[in-house]
Amino acid sequence: MPWPESFVRDYKTKGYWTDEVLGGLPMWLPGAEDREAVVTPGRTMTYGQLDRAADRLAAGLRALGIGAGDRVVVHLPNDVEMVVLCYALFRSGALPVFALPAHRSSEITHLVDTSQAVAYVCADQVLDCDYRLIAKEVLASTDGSLEHVLVAGDPGPYTALSDVDADPVDLPAPDAQDVALFLLSGGTSGPPKLIPRTHADYACQLRMTSRLCAFEADTRYLCALPLGHNFPLACPGVLGVLRLGGTAVLASEPTPESCFPLIESARVTVTSLVPSLVPLWLEAAEWAQDDLTSLKLLQVGGARLGPAAASQVPGRLGCTLQQVYGMAEGLLNFTRLDDPDSVVFHTQGCPLASADEVRVVREDGREAQPGEEGELYTRGPYTVRGYYQAAERNRSQFTEDGYFRTGDVVRRTATGYFEVVGRSNDVINRGGEKVPTQEVEEHLRADPGIAAVALIGLPDEDLGELSCACVVPKDPQQPPTLREVRAGLNDRGIASYKLPDRLVILPALPLTPVGKIDKRALKNQVHS
């Protein structure tokens, strides 16, 4: 879904879109060769090493026949291999499809099939999950595009990623208007949609967010959230910091136990979190011995951060807070580094670029006035015009003149800052992890003990929302238990954050006059 020609011209003339493509590193900086590019608890990689490793891997992929335009599903934890792979794929013109670490065979199969991926790159084992078993299930159930399984670590029956290696070859540079990567939608209610982001639009995002967040060559960014998510990847995140010669520090978990020692040892200056982690960090900062004084900026986004937690950040963590309200489809809103506390604590920021067009549309279709609630619509130089291979969804989620209907209910202040109030469609935001209700309901309906089901969000102090499965059992004498329902879903290979937190057994589900499940009534019923 390309941007119309007049927009292309406008974004180029105004300098939003340049010839910059992803995959470059600032090797022209003095001493670049030996600068620290990526730091993990066990390993440091310099810019020189990263640059060469990316070239060798790109050449190795090409030798396997993986090149320009091929889709590659990437399912790796936050580690050096993930960063090298990103640069190798950008350089080779192959397109990463970024899965999240929590995804399991069901989601990966869907991603492989939708993208017609030729390769799946995964870890060997992370905690208790053997990714090679996921590969096996995916190979058994996809429709046949997949030719390569590349494993970081012990490959088992597959190919070791470290063996994908060849002397660098000249590769044709991609065009800046070409798609560079696919992100996954968090905001749609069915299975994740693929979001095609171009080199030009993503480079624009990196440039503008870096400027807004004052990233420089001495910035040291801690990636605590999963690297394949837009927020830590590119807001400005890992790609932003590496574009400028700074250092990306990778944590395997976003917990204080794993991050605080890294902040001290790698002298981290900025990081990003989802709101559900903030109370843990605030509490841990009270007793932890680690020196956190290098930390200058904490970005929080992915779900709404309440003013009570927000206002404690500067005092307890000794850094500036920035609220980030963003989406993989594009639009990013930030509070500014010099905004007064009242704005930083109480709003989710305002758009990154003056070319970001935003509308707040009331239920009756009219434009909302400042302070009035409505759904946020947006279009702009880094907001997509459509999902990949999803014509029907595109008709409902984009307006004819190209605005993306975010599904977020917001209020806009007189100065143009947003407060996110909720969602108009059916996604549960469980601490920043988005639970697509339709997808989970479909899996639940396959349970022979379940006659009807609806998944709803319930308010929760820590996570913002919890998921609750409202189930009408086939046999009222033998209703399923929460444990059984979760085990059944787990067996179907879906990410664990999508398993319901609560189960309510009901004799029937309330219906709207047209016969749809009335989720609003259901929420009231379950809540009271």
Ligand code: OOB
């Ligand atoms: C980020 O991206 P996604 O694609 O996982 O989820 C987008 C949705 C938004 O439509 C909104 O419903 C919710 O997540 N959201 C927030 C929020 N930030 C995102 N809701 C309330 N307050 C916030 N600050 O989540 C994402 C992408 C880039 C940067 C930051 C977050």
